[in-house]
Amino acid sequence: GAGVSQSPSNKVTEKGKDVELRCDPISGHTALYWYRQRLGQGLEFLIYFQGNSAPDKSGLPSDRFSAERTGESVSTLTIQRTQQEDSAVYLCASSLVSGRDNQPQHFGDGTRLSIL
Amino acid sequence: AQSVTQLDSHVSVSEGTPVLLRCNYSSSYSPSLFWYVQHPNKGLQLLLKYTSAATLVKGINGFEAEFKKSETSFHLTKPSAHMSDAAEYFCVVTRRGSARQLTFGSGTQLTVLP
Numbered sequence: 490g491a492g493v494s495q496s497p498s499n500k501v502t503e504k505g506k507d508v509e510l511r512c513d514p515i516s517g518h519t520a521l522y523w524y525r526q527r528l529g530q531g532l533e534f535l536i537y538f539q540g541n542s543a544p545d546k547s548g549l550p551s552d553r554f555s556a557e558r559t560g561e562s563v564s565t566l567t568i569q570r571t572q573q574e575d576s577a578v579y580l581c582a583s584s585l586v587s588g589r590d591n592q593p594q595h596f597g598d599g600t601r602l603s604i605l
Numbered sequence: 606a607q608s609v610t611q612l613d614s615h616v617s618v619s620e621g622t623p624v625l626l627r628c629n630y631s632s633s634y635s636p637s638l639f640w641y642v643q644h645p646n647k648g649l650q651l652l653l654k655y656t657s658a659a660t661l662v663k664g665i666n667g668f669e670a671e672f673k674k675s676e677t678s679f680h681l682t683k684p685s686a687h688m689s690d691a692a693e694y695f696c697v698v699t700r701r702g703s704a705r706q707l708t709f710g711s712g713t714q715l716t717v718l719p
Contacts, residue, residue: 530712582649596650598646598648
């Protein structure tokens with residue numbers, strides 16, 4: 490498909506385990522974003538990648554959270570030593586980058602993470 | 606700095622009647638504004654966007670929104686609701702020309718009654 494792909498779609502794990510979430514952006518999109526959406530709430534920005542620039546990590550809630558991106562393709566979000574408050578839907582989005590007008594972000598369906 | 610306020614957490618309308626979802630924004634810069642829709646267990650889908658062109662923006666599925674700078678509003682409307690419109694709607698603001706993080710409203714849950 491041509492959209493943003495996230496895997497797994499659902500993940501259930503025990504408290505204290507590490508998890509890795511994957512995002513495949515739309516081909517050609519240089520910008521990639523991770524968001525967290527807790528039940529019944531809006532989206533919280535986590536991290537932003539743009540090309541070869543240093544990522545904007547200002548939204549990461551703690552040092553247990555990290556993310557990587559290989560060039561302009563796949564990104565992985567890793568949560569170490571998971572806690573129950575990490576339970577949420579993690580959404581990935583990608584976009585083109587324009588110097589003038591904002592290009593819309595295209596979202597994947599998310600990974601629903603449940604920490605037992 | 607920027608922020609967005611969605612004035613109603615829940616809106617309920619009957620099928621075939623108009624929809625109004627309200628959004629007010631605050632931005633220190635010239636804003637770009639978006640409306641996204643989220644159906645259950647799905648990601649967000651872009652409905653429409655305002656950047657710097659016409660203040661009345663038409664989107665998909667019959668939705669439109671009007672940018673009113675004097676009122677700092679960007680309300681979403683549709684003349685006639687359909688059952689398939691039932692979903693959560695997010696108003697989003699970002700700085701025009703910046704591709705960085707978006708600021709999301711808290712969302713409005715739209716219910717469409719038969």
